[in-house]
Amino acid sequence: DTEVTQTPKHLVMGMTNKKSLKCEQHMGHRAMYWYKQKAKKPPELMFVYSYEKLSINESVPSRFSPECPNSSLLNLHLHALQPEDSALYLCASSHRDRGLSSYNSPLHFGNGTRLTVT
Amino acid sequence: AQSVTQLDSHVSVSEGTPVLLRCNYSSSYSPSLFWYVQHPNKGLQLLLKYTSAATLVKGINGFEAEFKKSETSFHLTKPSAHMSDAAEYFCVVSVVGSSNTGKLIFGQGTTLQVKP
Numbered sequence: 001d002t003e004v005t006q007t008p009k010h011l012v013m014g015m016t017n018k019k020s021l022k023c024e025q026h027m028g029h030r031a032m033y034w035y036k037q038k039a040k041k042p043p044e045l046m047f048v049y050s051y052e053k054l055s056i057n058e059s060v061p062s063r064f065s066p067e068c069p070n071s072s073l074l075n076l077h078l079h080a081l082q083p084e085d086s087a088l089y090l091c092a093s094s095h096r097d098r099g100l101s102s103y104n105s106p107l108h109f110g111n112g113t114r115l116t117v118t
Numbered sequence: 119a120q121s122v123t124q125l126d127s128h129v130s131v132s133e134g135t136p137v138l139l140r141c142n143y144s145s146s147y148s149p150s151l152f153w154y155v156q157h158p159n160k161g162l163q164l165l166l167k168y169t170s171a172a173t174l175v176k177g178i179n180g181f182e183a184e185f186k187k188s189e190t191s192f193h194l195t196k197p198s199a200h201m202s203d204a205a206e207y208f209c210v211v212s213v214v215g216s217s218n219t220g221k222l223i224f225g226q227g228t229t230l231q232v233k234p
Contacts, residue, residue: 004161040227041227042208042224042225042226043162043224045221045222090162092161092162104150104169106152106164107162108164109154109163110161111160114159
């Protein structure tokens, strides 16, 4: 079991659907991340939130819309996805304070949502 | 530029024999280095991390890694493989002090197969 909980575990959606992925952590971490992982590949960073503000957007298409409603929750809203967006979506969190050393804090990953776009 | 190279995409060992997963890095700044493991259909789990303290780092499940600055390497080892060690392993560098502060750079991964 991980300390980062992602729901749902699996999601199948059509290209016209709207769905949301959810992530929750109660470790008091103030940095939260979305990664996309294709089979047999390393995770690719999509978004980073630091203190509930979007700090990094890795040029992700607008059909992916992140939201951080509070320090424990992270959502990823999906709309008009393409079949090539099918992947494992991983949420992670890490300690973050105002010092640079906290950027070396390890990430705690959830088990991911397996997304299939039909 | 920062980069991470995992020298083997696939490693196969017999149960009870040593494991060596190789990782080289390139960084203009003081790196922090991590090894993560990913079992099928799971998220990534931290095995160990190096952040400029002791160069020999001990992690979970009997794994350890040695930071060698002269060789820019951070190889992962375990004295005796167990069947449950079969998984994907990622070497990761975190860079602080550049425009990429806070980003993680992942290696391409090494698949560890453990044969009975």
